[in-house]
Amino acid sequence: MDSEHVDMPDGSRLEGVEPALDPLCAAHPHARATGTCPRCGDNVCARCVDPSARGQAAGACAACRRKLGKDTIEPWQGAIALVVGGIAAQLAGASVFVVGVFWLMADGQAADPVAMQERLLGSFWVLGPSIFLTGLTMFLVGVATPWLAKARLKTALGLRGAPWPVFIAAPLGIVALGPTSDLARTLMVEYLPSWTLGSLDSLNEVARSAPLWAIVPAMAFVPGIAEETLFRGMFQRSIRAPLLALVLSAVLFAAYHMDPHHVAAVLPLGFYLAWLGQRTGSLYVPIVAHIVNNTAAVVGSRYLPENQPSILEEWWYVPIGWLIAAGCVGVIVYATRRRAAVVEPALEPALAPLPGE
Structure with missing residues (x-):
């Protein structure tokens, strides 16, 4: 597997970093991503996915859903x-x-x-x-x-x-x-x-x-x-x-x-x-x-x-x-x-x- 480099905050470059086997969720960095949000493009995990979006790799992420509004009334x-x-x-x-x-x-x-x-x-x-x-x-x-x-x-x-x-x-x-x-x-x-x-x-x-x-x-x-x-x-x-x-x-x-x-x-x-x-x-x-x-x-x-x-x-x-x-x-x-x-x-x-x- 080819190594990659990572640009550090101080401007230096860290060489020889192995790429992650699985992408991580943008909202929950410790969780493996199951797809990408079709609205913002961020990686999303199973917790973020809108359960009503069947047939898609992932529905709108939790952040986008909050912007769109809640799913139902009280x-x-x-x-x-x-x-x-x-x-x-x-x-x-x-x-x-x-x-x-x-x-x-x-x-x-x-x-x-x-x-x-x-x-x-x-x-x-x-x-x-x-x-x-x-x-x-x-x-x-x-x-x-x-x-x-x-x-x-x-x-x-x-x-x-x-x-x-x-x-x-x-x-x-x-x-x-x-x-x-x-x-x-x-x-x-x-x-x-x-x-x-x-x-x-x-x-x-x-x-x-x-x-x-x-x-x-x-x-x-x-x-x-x-x-x-x-x-x-x-x-x-x-x-x-x-x-x-x-x-x-x-x-x-x-x-x-x-x-x-x-x-x-x-x-x-x-x-x-x-x-x-x-x-x-x-x-x-x-x-x-x-x-x-x-x-x-x-x-x-x-x-x-x-x-x-x-x-x-x-x-x-x-x-x-x-x-x-x-x-x-x-x-x-x-x-x-x-x-x-x-x-x-x-x-x-x-x-x-x-x-x-």
């Missing part, structure tokens, strides 16, 4: 943002109905409050803008919270891709859980018929009467993007404990729909969406699954006959759906098996000090 920040965002979104959506009430009163059509309520809830031109404002508020809160907390949006929200089979299996799995959702709602209607606000009936009525080109974006794309950004992106990733994050995300997501019949129908889907977000580490996967589910619900409400047999009569659809969903889960687990060995930034434990620190 749990208390996520909780406050969820409460504030949920209330603000409901108020934003309700503002459209308030305008509608004043419009009907000015037109002399407010004599019958029940008829006025049914007219407003059954009108797409009232319900559509309400859904849009609700979704826009949720999306803005979900994005603004990491920004205000000086966290990186990419890691705080999970803006990353996933293997292509996941984007096929995830939507298929949530559609397969449709009979389970229908069963939960049917049981609520059967045993607790008065525990409802009538929201599902209103949504079905609007889905059957409004133009398809307008109803699909309003009822599928807007909720799919907005709700997943707030619940699966901002909130779920802020909680360090994986199981707690999954349960809270699913339960609070279902509870946000308020109508008990709607809550029961959404709950199993909420657990599936929360698991998708946690397993894949990607916000895009639950967004796609959510959009496909809502699109299927809209198309089904519009084109399927209203006098279909009850799910209680055709109960075998439920276990068949479970089998299909289980197969989809298996595909997703297999496709993301490499990611399972990588610690997510939001769940990354405190790094233990290296020897000598």
Whole structure:
């Protein structure tokens, strides 16, 4: 091995120095480097590497990551943002109905409050803008919270891709859980018929009467993007404990729909969406699954006959759906098996000090 020289601080040159067999980390000189930072070019060790940078020799080093911002928001920040965002979104959506009430009163059509309520809830031109404002508020809160907390949006929200089979299996799995959702709602209607606000009936009525080109974006794309950004992106990733994050995300997501019949129908889907977000580490996967589910619900409400047999009569659809969903889960687990060995930034434990620190 050829020797090298080293220039000393006093200007002299030390000859015959053997080169190091392995490069050392710039931040931790006693640790062997595993690669170089793609931003600053310094040697980095395993401790410095960003665990979200899979497929690279090394991700951004710790120093560059500090400049870029933290990986996720704090749990208390996520909780406050969820409460504030949920209330603000409901108020934003309700503002459209308030305008509608004043419009009907000015037109002399407010004599019958029940008829006025049914007219407003059954009108797409009232319900559509309400859904849009609700979704826009949720999306803005979900994005603004990491920004205000000086966290990186990419890691705080999970803006990353996933293997292509996941984007096929995830939507298929949530559609397969449709009979389970229908069963939960049917049981609520059967045993607790008065525990409802009538929201599902209103949504079905609007889905059957409004133009398809307008109803699909309003009822599928807007909720799919907005709700997943707030619940699966901002909130779920802020909680360090994986199981707690999954349960809270699913339960609070279902509870946000308020109508008990709607809550029961959404709950199993909420657990599936929360698991998708946690397993894949990607916000895009639950967004796609959510959009496909809502699109299927809209198309089904519009084109399927209203006098279909009850799910209680055709109960075998439920276990068949479970089998299909289980197969989809298996595909997703297999496709993301490499990611399972990588610690997510939001769940990354405190790094233990290296020897000598």
